[in-house]
Amino acid sequence: MRIRDLEGWTIAFDLDGTLVDSAPDLIGTLNRMLAPRGYPPVPLSSARHLVGHGARALLRHGFAEAGAVWDEVAEPELFDLFIDDYVAHIADDSQAFDGVVETLDHLAARGALLCVATNKRTDLAVALIDALGLARHFVVVAGPDLVSARKPDGAHVREAVQLAGGDPARAVMVGDATTDTGSARAAGVPCVVAGFGYNDAPLAELGGDIVIDCFPELIAAVETLHRMATQSAALAPEAAAI
Incomplete structure (x- = not known):
């Protein structure tokens, strides 16, 4: 049985180019x-x-x-x-990237809430996720019509996390484009960049916190961001007391 060390954390995913090669x-x-x-x-x-x-x-x-x-x-x-x-034709040739199912299962088993924050219309996103058998992984699938603003507005990520029952202060965004990194920055949420996705700018200019070259690398990236956040939280009372 895995330790549920990610309990209380939410991971929000872009869809096209991050979870699915659509x-x-x-x-x-x-x-x-x-x-x-x-x-x-x-x-x-x-x-x-x-x-x-x-x-x-x-x-x-x-x-x-x-x-x-x-x-x-x-x-x-x-x-x-x-x-x-x-x-x-929504799933004629579209498919989840290698390692998606196993990685999502691993993160969920450690207690993370998983949701989708995509600029794809919600009904289309749900249809694609259903067709590929990925629906069981996500608490919420939030297209721009389900929230108050679309990426790169920070409200998209914040509200998707909140709809999933999570706290934006303890969240991670995973995406492949400037809309994802921009939304994450605006929401004050760290962002993991899928370097294998539909990157619309050079990776060094996308502005993410960590770049991964394949989906399974997300596990180590989340662990790093979780550890950094935990250490920062532990240091905060000491800084306040100075």
């Missing part, structure tokens, strides 16, 4: 929007960085990558077409 299905849907309009497909290899900022952002930037412009006012139905197509 780019193949998202870019597949994008390309199915481009093709009937006469635009070339966007190669997956050059479009992974487009994922993680929400469907509208993916459409705008994806069309730009193809040398086109999506005029949302002139063609508002495209967004709904995109969502309908994506739902139909």
